[in-house]
Amino acid sequence: AxxxxxxxxxxxxxxxxxxxxxxxxxxxxxxxYLFWYKQPPSxxxxxxxxxxxxxxxxxxxxxxxxxxxxxxxxxxLKISDSQLGDAAMYFCAYRSSLGNKLTFGGGTRVxxxx
Amino acid sequence: DSGVTQTPKHLITATGxxxxxRCSPRSGDLSVYWYQQSxxxxxxxxIQYYNGEERAKGNILERFSAQQFxxxxxELNLSSLELGDSALYFCASSQGDRGPYEQYFGPGTRLTxx
Numbered sequence: 001a002x003x004x005x006x007x008x009x010x011x012x013x014x015x016x017x018x019x020x021x022x023x024x025x026x027x028x029x030x031x032x033y034l035f036w037y038k039q040p041p042s043x044x045x046x047x048x049x050x051x052x053x054x055x056x057x058x059x060x061x062x063x064x065x066x067x068x069x070x071x072x073x074x075x076x077l078k079i080s081d082s083q084l085g086d087a088a089m090y091f092c093a094y095r096s097s098l099g100n101k102l103t104f105g106g107g108t109r110v111x112x113x114x
Numbered sequence: 115d116s117g118v119t120q121t122p123k124h125l126i127t128a129t130g131x132x133x134x135x136r137c138s139p140r141s142g143d144l145s146v147y148w149y150q151q152s153x154x155x156x157x158x159x160x161i162q163y164y165n166g167e168e169r170a171k172g173n174i175l176e177r178f179s180a181q182q183f184x185x186x187x188x189e190l191n192l193s194s195l196e197l198g199d200s201a202l203y204f205c206a207s208s209q210g211d212r213g214p215y216e217q218y219f220g221p222g223t224r225l226t227x228x
Binding site: 033035037042043044045046047050052091097098099100101102103104106107 | 116145147149156157158159162169170172202204206211212213214216217218219221222224
């Protein structure tokens, strides 16, 4: 079974600075999808960014970018120019290309200091 | 707003009772997924339906059941409720059954069992 691990329970960042969240996963599959979801205090789950395992190029979405290291099974999220609205729980998630369900990590809480 | 709706937003009920959570997927989406988010278990996949048929099952208890109706809305039934069933229940939807389709989450139903 696939597992997803987020080793940082909480990260703090100064407004306008950069923070990087770590995620590692365990799988025997070669084709899969990786995601970062944001959960603000409203509890809504918001998709931040996705990465297809067959793509070597790292995904970027505005101030959010990933560092995907397939061999190391690592998928980190970098938030640049952090804003107060970035404060939230961030979840890393895995989905097999053959499957349906999302497997989530335990989450990392991001605090943004003004 | 993801386009996925869930009702009710909050539910407070007593142990031993039965409740029904409702989800309407985004327009055009055929798949519905149910997830449970609790403090001790994190975010867990429960079950998926695609166009009315059950497609995948996760860590769903026997006391829980779900179905998807011809109009594609879905209901999650929780019976013989226990204190440990208190959690945030998310519904998500996607266009397809598997593959590159992204899952969009509803706002969740918070269930409190007293």
